Amino acid sequence: MVGMERVLPEFLCKGIERGIEYAYSFETYFTPTLVLVPGFIKEAVENLSETTGQDVETLEYLLGMFICYPLGMIMLALPYGKVKHLFSFILGAFLLQFTIGIQWIHQLISSLVAYAIFLVFPAKTAKTLVPIFAMAYITAGHLHRQYINYLGWDMDFTGPQMVLTMKLYSLAYNLYDGEVLKQGKEERASKKCADVAVQSLPGIIEYLGYTFCFASVLAGPAFEYKFYADACDGSRLYDKNGKPKGNIPSQVWPTLRPLLGSLLCLGIFVVGSGMYPLLNPTDPQNADPIIINEEMLAKPMYARYAYSWLALFFIRFKYYFAWMNAEGANNIWYAGFEGFDDKGEAKGWEVSNNIDVIQFETAPNLKTLSAAWNKKTANWLARYVYIRTGGSLFATYGMSAFWHGFYPGYYLFFMSVPLISFCERLGRKKLTPRFGNGKKWSPYGILCIITTSLFVEYMIQPFQLLAYDWAVANWKNYYFIGHILAIVFYVVVSQLPTPKTKEA
Secondary structure, three states, X not given: OOOHHHHOOHHHHHHHHHHHHHHHOOHHHHHHHOOOOOHHHHHHHHHHHHHHOOOHHHHHHHHHHHHHHHHHHHXXXXXXXXXXXXXXXXXXXXXXXXXXXXXXXXXXHHHHHHHHHHHHOOHHHHHHHHHHHHHHHHHHHHHHHHHHOOOOOOOOOHHHHHHHHHHHHHHHHHHHHHHHHHOOOOOHHHHHOHHHOOOOOOOHHHHHHHHOOOOOOOOOOOOOHHHHHHHHHOOOOEOOOOOEOOOOOOOHHHHHHHHXXXXXXXXXXXXXXXXXXXXXXXXXXXXXXXXXXXXXXXXXXXXXXXXXXXHHHHHHHHHHHHHHHHHHHHHOOOOOOOOEOOOOOEOOOOOOOOOOHHHHHOOOOHHHHHHHOOHHHHHHHHHHHHHHHOOXXXXXXXXXXXXXXXXXXXXXXXXXXXXXHHHHHHHHHHOHHHHOOOOOOOHHHHHHHHHHHHHHHHHHHHHHHOOHHHHHHHHHHOOOHHHHHHHHHHHHHOOOOOOOOOOO
16 A cells, blocks of 8 residues: 555655654653553553454543543533532543543643633634644644655544544634624524534633533533533532432433443444455555455455445444443533523533434435434534535535545545535435335335435445545446436436426
């Protein structure tokens, strides 16, 4: 596999390497900040790694995820106010030092720089500067990772930084919306996001408690500051007089359900991915992926596609595990609780919910599928990109690809998604009125579920393959059938007359 240094001009490679060396020169200054993780803990993890045969990075990440549950119980018991924020910050920093070591400093630096921008500039300006800074920082992180470890899957700061990017980006607009609403201005986007608007800049402890929040720092979800603050000051559950706003529900089942679900998903991922690996297990970074090696290409197309479908199906359980595990860790201290309605009835636990597995796996269309997957990222894109750009799909998908990184596979996927969207909209306009009856499990609904699954699994393969030559070779082996069928569908169906709507 060709790395970035083989495709970039020599002068650019030298410039990048000098920049990396300069950044690394600060390591000696930041090493003394690694004070939160005792040496005996690291030794214990290394011994466990030798015993289980698992690599240290994977064990640290898994342990970090599960540690959030006892930490959540402590968070629940702490008094409301600054103590909770301080605990959230310090334990979030501990988890980062435990999992990514010295790279935790990126979270601190970017958080403090963004806070300085909030302090110095008015909200109208900060809503532009902070997102630019956050995206520039994660961009540098992605490019660094791709340059020094092309196609590698090791743990580094870019994962937590992606979560932080959403938090900083969102908070910049939350503060701006709060300013707009306070002044009584008529702004459509601000009104739509009024429920998460923030009236004033949080104190530094509250702010760091949010950006470092232990329950979401490793895998998200990146929900808005208002939800975090309400859980820390008790206003989600109690009124100003300290009386419950309603019958406070137990958090036991909302905590256990995602925890048990995450364990099940982890088991399915480990077993299923072992049986149907997408990449070459012996050398995933350099050897041709299983789905495009000579042995696989000798099989019929349907057999190859069935294998790819299963491989991608099991890969998703890795994400299901992380998101469901984080959901329970937030719910245990009511951060995931939505609060009460005007009648004092509990709304639910959607704040920290990031995935609806059944809804995603049986989605009859792309809209439903997108709404069920990585919900908080979808919310971020919808609230702070889509509606702020006048409903631009190009800007929304472009931002999503940019946020993920710069592997060609991401852009091949995101550039192909609009094709499915166009076909879906056309089908909803021309075909659904003829054959649909509004029921998901009708014959037409089942056909839509199968079609959505087959097309999305075809289009998303480059997202996991990452490399351009691997992704294109994979599509080429299917004769680009997914793209061709989508174009044919659009051309043919667009010729059909649009059914007249029944008058009431």
